[in-house]
Amino acid sequence: MRTALLAATAALLALAATQTYAQTASAKPDPNSQYDERPAQLDLSHQGWNYEKRVVDIPMRDGVKLHTVILIPKGAHDAPILLTRTPYNAEGMTGGAGNSANLAEVLQHSDGPADVILKGGYIRVIQDVRGKYGSEGIYMMNPPPHGTDLNPTDTDDSTDTYDTIDWLVKNVPESNRKVGILGISYDGYLSLTATIDPHPALKVAVPMNPMVDGWRGDDWFHNGALRETNMTYIWEQEATRSNANPWFSTVYDDYDYYMRAGSAGAAADQHNLNQIGFWKKISEHPAYDEFWQKQAMDKILAKHPLKVPMMLVDGQWDQEDIYGAPAVYAALKPKDTNNDMVYMTMGPWYHGQEVRDGSSLGNINWDQDTAKWWRWHVLAPFLSHYLKGTPMNVAPVTVFQSGTNEWHELQDWPKAQANNPLYLKPDGGLGFDKAAGPMQTADYISDPAHPVVYRPRPIPPVYAEGSTWHQWLTDDQRFAASRPDVLTFTSEVLTKPVTIAGQPVVHLNASTSGTDSDWVVKLIDVYPDQVPNDPKMGGYEFPIAMDIFRGRYRESLSDPKPITPNKPLEYTFALPNADHVFLPGHRIMVQVQSSWFPLYDRNPQKYVKNIFFAKPGDFQKATQKVTVAGDGESYIDLPVVSK
Structure with a gap:
């Protein structure tokens, strides 16, 4: 999505420069204007186009107009509308200045x-949200519901979607007055907001990789640890209406940039990020207080009637918004009494890969184009059913099982509950039986200075040219296993498959000599030492589920407290969903560490009120001890599927 955004930004910068020059040139009347051979207004020829492009500024209930691009296939009649609302430039996502006569080429820009869309004959509509690009009004990042203390205005994305759909069904005569909404990431979040108080013409929603809860596990934090590298996105998204002032860095390696800054707050100061409204909100709310809880989309939707059928789409290796879709599914599924309103797909994808080629992810090959299969066997019949009335045979849950590399159709998710303890053992062992003997610990020194x-250095900025940011969740973890401050626990070679389908839950019993600490836990599939058909995969440490937990929230996510030094305590948190088979000949591995930099800001390991503003003297080494035998032995509860 954001690759398209960068291209659109470049086009828009060129357009802005042209407009600025034109305005300057016309500031003084030209006495020779009567001889100008250029027309005052250019009338473009659309001869040979196989679609019609209409650009409309649609008025909202408060008078603000939202810039909207409508693409209508030639000869369309009684056609459904597929709407995407976006902060990423509707003109850029529909071809921009490089308009094509071929609708297929134009749709390639639309991040859908x-x-x-093309084969289904849908009318494609893309709209700039208020305050972005061609739309009027103020901009708020993921605005909370209107009329609340977090958004005292009279509008939000739900009301804007309602007003937009109302205009479309009344003013696009080629339509059948049925509308579906879909989108990825921020646009996926906007697809969810449309269902809060939906227009009667909204018949289906497909939120893909949606931003749902920015504190629990989507863009801004993971369990309280700040996603420091997303500061660049906040700047670019809010600094200007048209993303015309990109974040700059004086170094190639993000490690150097954030390390030299010190804390996230210091990095913000260096970049003047404190003038950006959303950054100020984030830095004032480091804990999971009402600010975050009141705008979490899963919690908001759980309070409203279920009126619009939806298919939630989750990428099992989504490097940006891995939390959202399963969280909404869990919140809404209890309302779906007939099991026919809330659907979910979990595919082996990075963020937004479901609309691209899905044959592989990084070094992992799936033996098929998983995204293409899903689009034609699941998405296409799903949309057609609700927007055209055609029959469909789509399961409530469609999930890809890695390891076997097969698609499965299920009635519900998770398929299994996390109740099979996988124990961390002395001397780096790992198994389903507890270790014998008295209490033992595995120790390491966590040093914020190192x-x-x-992922291996150098680490270029997330969206730098040549960045492989999209695949980091599948990176070989051997680079970490070799460090003395990373504990590694490995099972014996498996003689039979171990299948998991659900959320692994970490039960880490550990102490720290500091008063705060982060804990990172990784569940890994270790390939055999030799893989004859693919030698480079020999011994590959393939991460299945990984996440971070900020220790100060051990007792309460909303009320942080210092950690008692040198006292073994239990830290419990869930890893992302997984549907995976650890095959015979493979081994299971768990890694434990206390930093994940520079993706997440460094914990100083000394309790301070707000880690954003930790001072250089606050950062200190700490001795970490993980219990691996006796009372409180650490383990991961796996959702093992019995056969």
């Missing part, structure tokens, strides 16, 4: 399932 990186 272009093949399904944090564990989340």
Whole structure:
């Protein structure tokens, strides 16, 4: 999505420069204007186009107009509308200045399932949200529901979607007055907001990789640890209406940039980020207080009637918004008494890969184009059913099982509950039986001056040219296993498959000599030492589920407290959903560490009120001890599927 955004930004910068020059040039009347051979207004020819492009500024209930691009296939009649609302430039996502006569080419820019949209004959509509690009009004990042203390205005994305759909069904005569909404990431969040108080013409929603809860596990935090590298996104998204002032860095390696800054707050000061409204809100709310709870979309939707059928789409290796879709599914599924309103797909994808080629992810090959299969066997019939009335045979849950590399159709998710303890053992052992003997610990020194990186250096900025940010969740973890501040626990070679389908839950019993600490836990599939058909995969440490937990929230996510030094305490938190088979010949591995830099800000390991503003003297080494035998032995509860 954001690759398209960068391209659109470049186009828009060129357009802005042209407009600025034109305005300057016309500031003084030209006495020779009567001889100008250019027309005052250019009338473009659309000869040979296989679609019609209409650009409309649609008025909302408060008078603000939202810039909207409508693409109508040639000869369309009684056609459904597929709407996407976006902060990422509607003009850029529909071809921009590089308009094409071929609708198929234009749809490639729209960050949607272009093949399904084209073959389905849908009318495609993309709209700038208020305050962005061509739309009027103020901009708020993921605005909370209107009329609340967090958003005292009279509008929000739900009301704007309602007003937009109302205008479309009344003013696009080629339509059948049925509308579906879909989108990825922020646009996925906007697809969810449309269902809060939906227009009667909204018949289906497909939120893909949606932003749902920015504190629990989507863009801004994971369990209280700040996603420091997303500061660049906040700047670019809010600094200007048109993303015309990109974040700059004086170094290539993000490790150097954030390490030299010190704390996240210091990095913000260096970049003047404190003038940005959303950053100020984030830095004032580091804990899971009402600010975050009141705008979490799963909690909001749980309070409203279920009126619109939806298919939630989750990427099992989504490097940006891995939390949201399963959280909404869990919140809404109890309302779906007939099991026919809330659907979910979990595919082996990075963020938004479901609309691209899905044959592989990083070094992992799936033996098929998983995204194409899903689009034609699941998405296409799903949309057609609700927007055209055609029959469908789509399961409530469609999930890809890695390891076997097969699609499965299920009635519900999770398939299994996390109740099979996988124990961390002395001497780096790992198994389903508890260790014998008295209490033992595995120890390491965590030093904020030498944090564990989340991928091998150099680490270019997330959206730098040549960045492989999209695949980092599948990176070989051997680079971390070799560090003395990373504990590694490995099972014996498996003689039979171990299948999991659900959320692994960490039960880490550990102490720290400091008064605060982060804990990172990784569940890994270790390939055999030799893989004859793919030698580079020999011994590959393939991460299945990984996450971080900020220790100060051990007792309460909303009320942080210092950790008692040198006292073994239990830290319990869930890892992302997984549907995976650890095959015979493979081994299961668990890694434990206390930093994941620079993706997440460094914990100073000394309790301070707000880690954003930790001072250089607050950062200190700590001795970490993980219990691996006796009372309180650490383990991961796996959702093992019995056969």
